Amino acid sequence: MLLIPCPWCGPRDEAEFRYGGQAGVAYPGDPAALTDEEWARYLFFRDNPEGPFRERWHHAAGCRRWFGLTRDTATDEILGGGDPTPGGDPTSADASVPGGGR
């Protein structure tokens, strides 16, 4: 049971949250302009690193807010607090971390 730092509610049990996958995968600005392959990459492809990973979480049984988090997928260590801008705040996200370089 991870202890997840919600930026609005503080540290809470994992059971209150829903996982939202990799952060920083933006909805394309003009989907019609994408090739089939580019669109399929948006739909179906995500990073799966062993180590730091920027991901989205939703405090579903709490404040119902989405936020971003960097977690080490090997150790489950949470690296830094929750980021209230799940889409990726360029000042707080780390471009070297998968999901963090939006």
Added chain:
Amino acid sequence: MTGRRRDGHAGEALRFTFDGRPYEGRRGDTLASALLAAGVRRVATSVTLGRPRGVFGSWTEEPSAVVQIDRPYSEPMVQATTIPLLDGMAASGLAGRGRLSAEPDTARYDATHAHCDVLVVGAGPAGLAAARAAAATGARVVLADDRPEPGGTLADTGGAVEGRPGAAWARAVAGELRALPDVRVLSRTSVLGYYDHTYLVAVERRGEEAVTRERVWRIRARRVVLATGAHERSVAFHGNDLPGVMLASAARAYANRYGVLPGRRAVVFTCGDSGHDAARDLAAAGVEIAEIADAREGGLVTGALGADGPGGDGGVRAVRVGAREVEADLLLVSGGWNPVVHLFGQAGGALAYDDHLAAFRPAEPFAAGGAVRVAGAARGLFTLAGCLADGEAAGSGAEPPPLPVPAGPPPEHVWIVPPLSPATIVPPEPSDEREPSGVRGPSDERGPSDERGPSGVRGPSDERERFGVRGPSAPGAREPDDPAGAGDYTRHFVDLQRDVTVADIALATTGAGLRSVEHVKRYTTAGTAHDQGKTSGTLTTAVLAHTLGAGLAELGTTTFRAPYVPVSFAALAGRDRGALHDPVRVTALHDWHVEHGARFEDVGQWKRPWYYPRPGEDMAATVLRECRAVREAAGALDASTLGKIDVQGPDAAEFLDRLYTNLMSGLKVGAIRYGIMCRADGMVFDDGTVIRLAPDRFLVTTTTGNAAAVLDWMEEWLQTEWPGLRVRCTSVTEQWATVALAGPGSRAVLAGLAPGLAVDARSFPFMTWRDAEVAGMEAKVCRISFSGELAYEINVAWWHGLALWKAVMGTGAVTPYGTETMHVLRAEKGYPIIGQDTDGTVTPADLGMSWIISRSKADFVGRRSFTRPDTARAGRRHLVALLPDDPAELLPEGAQVIAAERLPEPPVPMLGHVTSAYRSAALGRAFALALVAGGRDRIGERLHAYTGAGLVPVTVAHPVLYDPEGTRRDG
């Protein structure tokens, strides 16, 4: 009668029965100590070989004495060594599985949470010292211990601490801790598991006298001190499973803690000092010590011999020391000590094999996230003073005192007698020959050993009998009355509860070629019983090491998994059972439905009326009657469970345009539009109506089961992709009670109830809504139809719902109908139910609803996917109707649809499957909806549906079977 109560041991007498015979024990006894005091040596029967088994340990490490409790509570498969004796208790020994009680369990189980700075697991000397030191720093402390009394094994060993008898010292320290405001002391509380981010789960066994029998503790700690002690282990020799063979520490515990002497004349077989300590205490208590065989000095017990003759209980009658036979009824074994590292392993801690301890202990420094410390015997410290100092350091957060550095090289440790090495192993014969050289058949399968437990307990397998190991000729040369020949390892037990022997493990390597302890565990089942190999785990690794000629360090241990001790499902379930298992949601009209005999179906958490049978009506007759009523007169459905979301804000119309496939911004205030939402992959996610209440306000309805998911979906897009949109979404499902009034008679019914509302088709057209007063209540009336008939949905405040329903029913012109009739009516019109006729692989075009995909909008979620090659290809599965040749044939939902009239050889080319099937009053026949490859191009084609009984011929039809021209919509 070999065991007895120690002289002078007093205490309140408690009566109990075991295997139907009456006995007497003392308050403070466990069931095991009471049985030993009463002279009962044989307690259980082994699961595979049917061998007699007695009490082997004294606490949670017990592998043998597995019993069933029948009174005063029912509990299958528990260790007699951990069960507090109660007056009137009834128990029996098991041979394998226990029996679940047929009676419902009326006891209460609960769960609670705790948060602390320091959690100390174990209240032995190290744990008490740690808790005391942690509390002195002002930390919030939880001390959890599985025994009824603090002190760990102090009461077993009788050691003195700080000038006081150990048990008294422990009580005093625990008392001081209990008096502190920020310390919680939990006794009879087993910590079961160590999970992520220092989250630990424990179960507190509060007992029969408590309001709650068992309580689960979910503990989040900043730091954890594991002071979990050590388990003594056995040595693998012939007959080491007989009743009367006991861990030396257990015998000491029975003598000192319980005042019970488990035998009269004992042989002690030890690999260290602790066997001598036990011998000293038992001798002082009145047990004759016949001989001490110390492996360090070459003393080896080569076999235990059972009392198999008439009147014998199968327990120890003699012990072979070297080649001599020594008469004894008790054999105390000390094969060394295993630090209890289960929780440390679960925390991610690494283990190291210590040659001097001949055991695995935590590798140092402890690397498991920095939050965990191990102290005392669990760390590999086996002196009382060392444990106290180590505990104190761990509790205060000081540097751990260094482990003692042993002098000289590690001694050769004795694991198996006689020794075993790869050179002595005879590979199993490939032939069917029963007795290859070097193998003796198990000739001791006579007498009590042949008493099998309940049917289903199997005897030794052929494999086991064929397998052979050649041992050295001495010690242990076969003697005339020696049941075991040299080289026979089929009665050298490693895991007593699973009947796993040295021979089984050797077979796993030589026969199956396994080299990993994890594989050997699964092949032999060693360590998988409900003691989880507490006494057998390290021995398993050692036997494997000997058969492979490898070192224990490189082989390691199996993974330590929760729970540390067995836990009842009842405790884990707690209060989340029965009606509290999942919330039950009912509408404002629910009581009326119950009073009128409705049968209910579960839709998500909702109870929805399914159908309303009249006396003598079955479901099919009821549904036909209800359908006819709606098609020919008027019916009413409780539609309150539909999800409703209030979407407000200046950008609400733009927001809905981006989520729905069709244009919602063009909707006029007062109008209604049906819409479909897709996921980004273009597959249908949900459908419903959108009602425009104001330029900046919409009421969106969702399917009953998807209401929460749709709201989450909206929030996700608003928060993560379009935070600039000024929109707020609020669930109002339980603000509005909804009555769907349908059928050609519905206009007259509504006119009667709402005299102020112009109900003619011109004033109140299809897909519009009006505010009106209905039966004296403020209502929002929508002209929506899910049946193809003239229909209205009347929405009133939730608390007015019942009054509205009663007013509708009071007209005498309306038949209540349930969800089954609703499904039939919509299916006759070809309206899909999302989640029943779709499965996440279906696009709007597949449903024949290309008209709902806007051409004018630049984009909406899912749009780009409609031109993906797979989504745009021909031959996708389309929603169509199937008409069986036999109009009475009701196809099973899920039935596969194929083209061939005879079932071909597999693989059978599948065209699709039936998604819905009903009997239709209006059509006078049964029909089905199905997803069929290229279905719309097959209209009129004959296909076949496989029903399990055979292939049923069907004809493909357009999905709108009833009123395809839509003439009935306006009444």
